[in-house]
Amino acid sequence: MASKQNSMTVIIRRCAAVAEESHHGGAWKVAYADFVTAMMAFFLLMWLLNATTEKQRQGLAEYFDPTIVHAPAAAAMGLDGGESDDPPADQSAAYTPSADRQMQEIEQAIQNALTGTGAESMQRVNLLRHVVTRVTDEGLVIELGDIIDEPLFHGESAEPTPALRELTAILATVLGRTKNQLAIAGHVRGFPEMLVENPVWPLSDQRAHAVRRLLVEGRLDEGRIQRVTAYGDKKPRNSNAMDPQNNRIEVILLR
Numbered sequence: 626m627a628s629k630q631n632s633m634t635v636i637i638r639r640c641a642a643v644a645e646e647s648h649h650g651g652a653w654k655v656a657y658a659d660f661v662t663a664m665m666a667f668f669l670l671m672w673l674l675n676a677t678t679e680k681q682r683q684g685l686a687e688y689f690d691p692t693i694v695h696a697p698a699a700a701a702m703g704l705d706g707g708e709s710d711d712p713p714a715d716q717s718a719a720y721t722p723s724a725d726r727q728m729q730e731i732e733q734a735i736q737n738a739l740t741g742t743g744a745e746s747m748q749r750v751n752l753l754r755h756v757v758t759r760v761t762d763e764g765l766v767i768e769l770g771d772i773i774d775e776p777l778f779h780g781e782s783a784e785p786t787p788a789l790r791e792l793t794a795i796l797a798t799v800l801g802r803t804k805n806q807l808a809i810a811g812h813v814r815g816f817p818e819m820l821v822e823n824p825v826w827p828l829s830d831q832r833a834h835a836v837r838r839l840l841v842e843g844r845l846d847e848g849r850i851q852r853v854t855a856y857g858d859k860k861p862r863n864s865n866a867m868d869p870q871n872n873r874i875e876v877i878l879l880r
Contacts, residue, residue, distance in 0.1 A: 724880055728765040731803060731878060732758045735767065738795050752792055764805065764880045767796065769836070770862070770873035777872070781824065783831035785839060793836060796876060797843025803878065806851045807840075809833050810875040815858040815866035830855035836874045851879065 735758065755777060757768040769792055771777055777789040785793075800807065811833030813825050833853045841847045861871045 725760060728760045728878070728880075731765055731799070732760070734802075735796070735799050738799050752788060752795075755788065755792060762880075763808075763877055765878040767876040767878070768873050769793075769876065771869050773870075776869065777874070778832060778835075781828065783828065783835045785835055789836075790839060793839035794843045797840045797845040800840070800876075800878065801843075801845055805849075806879045807845075807849050808852045808854070808875075808877040808879060809837050809850065810854045810856055810877065811836075812856050812860055812862070812871060812873050812875070813858055814869055814871040815861065817867075825857035826855055829857050832872075832874060836876065840876070 735756070736753065754772055755769055755775070757770065759766050759768075769777060769789065775788065777786055777792075778784060779786060811829035811831075813829045813832070816823055816825060830853075833855055837847075837850060837853055840850075858866055858871065861868070862873065863870065865871075
């Protein structure tokens with residue numbers, strides 16, 4: 626029995642490993658993922674363009690492209706004259722979004738001051754109709770303009786009306802809380818060409834200086850006013866150069 630077991634042949638079978646079929650590679654998956662991501666970004670961009678205002682889109686653009694502008698002081702100044710929460714990279718520069726935010730805060734403060742509270746609110750809401758504000762590359766432009774049957778000056782003179790006196794008093798208070806330099810520009814409507822002496826240049830100059838004096842009377846530091854400019858009728862507000870709504874004074878809070 627033992628000899629029979631010893632005579633048994635042991636067979637060992639070795640199976641060669643079957644090579645796996647080669648893959649085509651995963652590059653197409655990466656390309657497809659990139660395509661899907663790009664499409665999602667595209668549709669998100671289109672949604673943002675339709676769901677935001679022009680000012681919001683400008684803010685988004687400035688957030689992703691923070692260009693540098695020179696501040697008028699060693700540091701960007703806040704609304705109350707203190708240093709901004711976002712200090713500049715050095716003592717002569719500040720990020721554009723911070724500067725624009727400052728201008729928007731001042732713009733809102735002016736609107737709040739003109740709106741007023743309590744019994745005086747309705748009267749100040751009427752004053753607000755004379756005011757148009759906008760932020761430009763130069764700074765915050767505060768435009769004080771005539772409206773139908775409610776001019777800011779008496780006749781074709783540089784004598785301010787009570788409405789203008791009240792407006793400039795409010796402006797002097799709000800602008801007094803800032804440190805930016807100021808500019809004042811005078812604009813008037815056109816007059817018929819047959820006049821012997823066209824009054825547009827002296828009138829726009831006199832009205833600009835009248836607003837300067839009113840702001841100073843409101844305790845605004847006169848040293849902050851960098852220039853007073855007369856534009857005559859050269860930059861009308863609308864196509865009809867003789868429209869009284871072209872009569873306006875621009876008070877510019879410079880960057």
